[in-house]
Structure formats: C-alpha cells, structure tokens
Amino acid sequence: MAEQGKPRVVLGVGAGIASYKVCELLRRLTESGHSVRVVPTADALRFVGEPTWAALSGQPVATSVWEGVADVPHVRIGQQADLVFVAPATADLLARAAHGLADDLLTNTLLTARCPVVFAPAMHTEMWEHPATRANVATLRERGNIVVEPASGRLTGKDTGPGRLPDAAELFEVALRALAGAPRDLAGRRVVVSAGGTREPIDPVRFIGNRSSGIQGYALAKVAAARGAEVVLVAANTALPDPAGVRVERVGSALEMREAVLKAAASADAVVMAAAVADFRPVTSATSKIKKKDADDVPRIELVQNPDILAELVGRRAPGQVIAGFAAETDDVLAHGRAKLARKGCDLLVVNQVGEDLTFGAPDNAGVVLSASGREREIPRGTKEALASVVWDEITSLLT
Structure with a gap:
C-alpha cells in the first residue's frame, strides 16, 4: 500500500x-521519499526476480491483471499514480504502448494513467534506429509522453552505439523533473548546447586551457531535454556523466568544437554557446614532449587567434x-557584457562573474541575461539548473 502523503510512482520494467x-533507480526513488509500485512484464522477471523488486520497494509485485482482482489493479494503479516511469522500455514494449495494447498489468496501467508518463528506451542500435521503433516513439511523444533518448555506449556482447539505458542518477533527475511538472514548451524543437573548456595542445602532454567544468552547459542540456527538446551537447574535456535524453558529441580543441557546433547548428532552432572556448592556440604543436635542457632554456610559444564560433554562428544563422x-x-561585468553582445550580434548573452570559488566547478551560479532588444534580466545566485531554466524561458519567448 502507498504511504500517505508520499508521491506515488509506478515503475514499469x-x-x-x-x-x-533500474534497481538503483528504485532505491533512489524510495530513499528520497517516494512510494514506488514496481510493475514488470512477465519476461522482465527473467532478468530481475519478483523478490528483488518487492524487497526494494516494500510493495507487492504483479505482472497479470488476474492477481488481486478484487482491488481492480489494472485500473487503480494507473489512476492513483503521480508518475509512471518505464525503464527499460524495450522495442516490444514501446510498440505495445504506442498501439494501445492491454495484454498485461503494465500496459493496462499505461492506458489508465493520467499523470506524466516517461519511457526510458534500451535496446540494440539497429532496433532503436528501425523505422518502426522511430514511428512508435513519435506516436508516444505526440500523445504527450516523455521518451528519453537512450545513451550511446557499450551494449550487450561486443556491440556499442545508441541504445544504452542512461545511468540511474540521470534517470532519477528525469523522474523528479516530471513529477515537478516541468513545462514541455520545447517539444519538437532541436537545440545545440556547448559545454566545458577547450584545450589547445602545446605538445602531447601540455596544453593551453581554462577552468571550465562544463556543469553549466550540462545543466542547460538537461533542462532543455526535460522541456521536450531534442538536444545535441558538444562537450569539451568534461568528466560528467552523459545527461539522460541528450546526444553528446565530445571534442577537445576550439577547432574541433567549431566543426561540431556548426554542423549541429545547421538544423537547430536554438544554439547556446556555454563552453569556454580558448581565444588563442599555439601556431604549432610539438609532436613529442618538449624537454627542459637548462635553466635558461625557456621555449617561446607563438599564438594565433582561434575562430570566433559565436560570431560565425550569427553570420550563418537560419x-x-x-x-x-x-x-x-x-571585472566591469556588465560593461564588458554589453560590449560583447553588440560585437557578437547574438540574441542573448548571459554574463557572469568568475574568479576563485566563483562559477567554475561550483554547483551554483548567478548572472544577467542581456537581450539584443536592450532588456536585462538578473538571475540571483542559485543552482545552475535554475539559471538554465531562466535562459530557456528567454529563448522560448523568442522562439514563439
């Protein structure tokens, strides 16, 4: 039985x-104060058995509509849920959900639920990319369901590619956003976000870089995905897990970032350049480690400017x-920001102050959103996801 006052989550497996x-996702949900009812398919119990789900959730586990008939579970479970979260959502399960089949307790629950429904697909790449699966995903999204893009990585056997279930920590964040009622105002939109800091090689072991961790860019990507966007995240030298529902392209240098961003931006509705792109790079990079010969032998490094990716995006914009x-x-944060906005010609510029213990690597951020129209919106210090939400509010208002 669900505990009084706790958000009720149905975890379809x-x-x-x-x-x-998904066992880890269940643990995170229960330990954060949610009442979770696990509803697996019959074949799902071949992978993780009923005793495991029951022990972790503290609730009975059933797969058939014929169990506990007096309580009408095939109707009540979905009716009473605050969130239905299906993981892993196999190709077969997506197909049955898209076509409205009701041949077990989970598919019946999906038909009776009137709360947010999230599907986290996991399957081999060929199955995920098959036209039938893509059509089923499109149908589910058109009906208002959230279908998380799978991660890329190692699958079963030796196979790799898109189709991997995102990490439990990322799925947990998706669940929390769905329960909080995140707006879906970016549904059907394609967006590109850059994150991290580029590194310009001096030799095979040294580089010119910066302190950017990529946390703010990743927050922008997560919030956009939660609001329904198809997101490409171009990440430079980050050590963060791939956000659920986001396609990640990894780059190293400014030139690599330029190539990836311009390619992705060609079909995008919005582009957010949150990465710290190095302004300069060495004219040449040594092919082997530069050796120190004596105390007076200090190599001179000649620099050249990197391309201005933001300005180039503006020049090419659709x-x-x-x-x-x-x-x-x-220093002089707003003055420099206003001058940069005028120079770059972009629609919005988010200006923030950096320094020791400020912004880089920190969990929080503050800033001012400068608009080409002259409007300025201050964002008080808070989580980087809170700042990301304000940025997407501003972008959405321009898109609509």
Whole structure:
C-alpha cells in the first residue's frame, strides 16, 4: 500500500538486460521519499526476480491483471499514480504502448494513467534506429509522453552505439523533473548546447586551457531535454556523466568544437554557446614532449587567434534561429557584457562573474541575461539548473 502523503510512482520494467540498472533507480526513488509500485512484464522477471523488486520497494509485485482482482489493479494503479516511469522500455514494449495494447498489468496501467508518463528506451542500435521503433516513439511523444533518448555506449556482447539505458542518477533527475511538472514548451524543437573548456595542445602532454567544468552547459542540456527538446551537447574535456535524453558529441580543441557546433547548428532552432572556448592556440604543436635542457632554456610559444564560433554562428544563422552566448568576466561585468553582445550580434548573452570559488566547478551560479532588444534580466545566485531554466524561458519567448 502507498504511504500517505508520499508521491506515488509506478515503475514499469521491461524485459531487457538493462533492468538490473533500474534497481538503483528504485532505491533512489524510495530513499528520497517516494512510494514506488514496481510493475514488470512477465519476461522482465527473467532478468530481475519478483523478490528483488518487492524487497526494494516494500510493495507487492504483479505482472497479470488476474492477481488481486478484487482491488481492480489494472485500473487503480494507473489512476492513483503521480508518475509512471518505464525503464527499460524495450522495442516490444514501446510498440505495445504506442498501439494501445492491454495484454498485461503494465500496459493496462499505461492506458489508465493520467499523470506524466516517461519511457526510458534500451535496446540494440539497429532496433532503436528501425523505422518502426522511430514511428512508435513519435506516436508516444505526440500523445504527450516523455521518451528519453537512450545513451550511446557499450551494449550487450561486443556491440556499442545508441541504445544504452542512461545511468540511474540521470534517470532519477528525469523522474523528479516530471513529477515537478516541468513545462514541455520545447517539444519538437532541436537545440545545440556547448559545454566545458577547450584545450589547445602545446605538445602531447601540455596544453593551453581554462577552468571550465562544463556543469553549466550540462545543466542547460538537461533542462532543455526535460522541456521536450531534442538536444545535441558538444562537450569539451568534461568528466560528467552523459545527461539522460541528450546526444553528446565530445571534442577537445576550439577547432574541433567549431566543426561540431556548426554542423549541429545547421538544423537547430536554438544554439547556446556555454563552453569556454580558448581565444588563442599555439601556431604549432610539438609532436613529442618538449624537454627542459637548462635553466635558461625557456621555449617561446607563438599564438594565433582561434575562430570566433559565436560570431560565425550569427553570420550563418537560419531564419528564426535563436543564438545565445555566455560571457565570463572578472571585472566591469556588465560593461564588458554589453560590449560583447553588440560585437557578437547574438540574441542573448548571459554574463557572469568568475574568479576563485566563483562559477567554475561550483554547483551554483548567478548572472544577467542581456537581450539584443536592450532588456536585462538578473538571475540571483542559485543552482545552475535554475539559471538554465531562466535562459530557456528567454529563448522560448523568442522562439514563439
């Protein structure tokens, strides 16, 4: 039985090897104060058995509509839920949900639920990319369901590619956003976000870089995905897990970032350049480690300017495309920000102050959103996801 006052989550489990990862998601949900009822398919119990789900959730586990008939579970479970979260959502389960089949307790629950419904697919790449699966995903999204893009990585056997179930920590964040009622105002939109800091090689072991951790860019990508966008995250030298529902492209240098961002931006509705791109790079990079010969032997490094990716995006922008940039400043923050906005020609520029214990690597951030129209919106210090939400509010208002 659900505990009084606790948010009620139905955790649907499909018959995939990734179901073992869902045990961690269940643990996170229960330990954070949610009442969780696990509803697996019959074949899902071949991977993780009923005793495991019952012990972790503290609630009975059933797969058939014929169990506990007096309580009408095939109707009540969905009716009473605050969230239905299906993971892993196999190709078969997505197909049955899209076509409205009701041949077990989980699919009946999906039909009776009137709360947010999230599907976290996991399957081999060929199955995920098959036109039938893509059509089923499109159908589910058109009906208002949240279908998380799978991660790329190692699958069963030696296979790798898109189709991997995102990590439990990322799925947990998706569940919390769905329960909080995150707006879906970016549904059907394609967005590109850059994150991290580029590194310009001096030799195979040394580079010119910066302190950016990528946390703010990742927060922008997560919030956009939660609001329904199809997100490409171009990440430079980060050590963060891939956000659930986001396609991540990893780069190292400014030139690599330029190539990846321009390619992704060609079909995007909005681009947010949150990465700290190095302004300069060495003219040449040594092919082997530069050796120190004596105390007076100090090599001179000649630098050249890197391309201005933000300005180039503005010059290439498609009609209706919104482009936002970030400006990290140490002093005269607003003056430098206003000058940069005018120079770059982007729609929005988020200006924040950086320095020791400020912004880089920190969990919180503050800033001012400068608009090409002259409007300025201050964002008080808070989580980086809170700042990301304000940025997407501003971008959405321009898109609509």
